[in-house]
Amino acid sequence: MNDEEFLKDIMPNIEKYLIQNNRPIMIMQGYEWLREVITLYAKQHNLLEAAIVLMENGMNEEALILARSAMNNYFLIGYLLNDDVDRSRLKEYQTQPLISQKYLLVNMKDMLSGQFGIRMSEKGFKLSYTVSDLENKINQIESQIEAKGFSKKVRQLSIRKLAEKSDVQGFDFYAAYYGDASKFEHSDISSLDIYKTPIDEQTPVNCAFIMDLNKTDEKLKEKINEMFAISYLDSCIKITDVIVNKEPHLRVNYDANKLEEMLNKILAHVNK
Structure with missing residues (x-):
């Protein structure tokens, strides 16, 4: 499976077993960080769902903006999961x-x-x-x-600071994806040419063009799916690892076997 297919395949299980949509979530005292992390991840899940709809409707540029937003949440999740003992990052957040x-x-x-x-x-x-x-x-x-x-x-908190402190690869992902996606978020002039269709082969679009809102850059799909494969899947790996391995007493609130099964499936995909 490619990234797009895998994301669509794994999303229902993540929603059911990790996010636990439409089920009560009990947060133990001292683990308030988990409440924030799970909520951030739920938002990330919705952003992915919305981006899929946009891509299916030929709006890849707009989907890329959502992928950028999901990366914001990814950096925040990493930032909170790598907190100090005194939970200073949680307090700042x-x-x-x-x-x-x-x-x-x-x-x-x-x-x-x-x-x-x-x-x-x-x-x-x-x-x-x-x-x-x-x-x-x-x-x-x-x-x-x-x-x-x-x-x-x-x-x-700045996004760059969050990226740098999220984990060892945070800034690499920030440099590789975030800045380029920001051009679409802030309507950089270079990101708007896709909507301009030349009126003929001789006339530059700076002089005359036909506005076409149905056009989209199909090459962006690969980048969007890469960004979500990083932000959505790696966030899931990190959160699940904490619940299953690092803080095993939290397993009581989850179907631990399903979480482990899901974690292994994701790891097999990202490491292939």
Whole structure:
């Protein structure tokens, strides 16, 4: 089986035996990291499912954007699974919503302090909050961040940092796949030529073209399936290995025999 066929074949078992969709999941105290990792992996599963639908409908460029998002989750999963004893990475990950909220409010404060605020004032509009209100809220959030053991100036986790710290191959995958896929996420001009069909053999598409939204680059399929084979399958290997081998007391919440069978099947595919 190639990567595409294998992914479609293994997905139902992963959903049933590892993600345990539509079943209660009990998290033991001290193993909150497993809750986050399994949830991240469930999101990865949905991204793969959506990407398959997009590829089947001739939208490989859009599927590549989802493959890039799945790689984000892959780096996060590796980052959390390689945590320190004090679970500092888990704490930092769980603090991300506060950090994001802080910088959202900082941007809103800057907006109100600039031309937007001046225009609103000139037009007589009165917002439900002021710059002072935002500053107070920012200070409150910074206090919450510091209470969790981080500097109030801490920044959001970068994808590159996550990749570097996920495992020994993390940055290699980041360099090989992530940057190129980002061109499609951010609509780099070079990624948009696929939609332009020349009107004739002599006229360059920069001068005249026919817009064709039904076109797609079939060569991207191989890259997309490679990215998911890395992110989806390797994440499954890592999580299952922890449950089955490294933290065997967690097996009680799973069908351990099915997990081992699934793990061996995946390892046989990736090592062939």
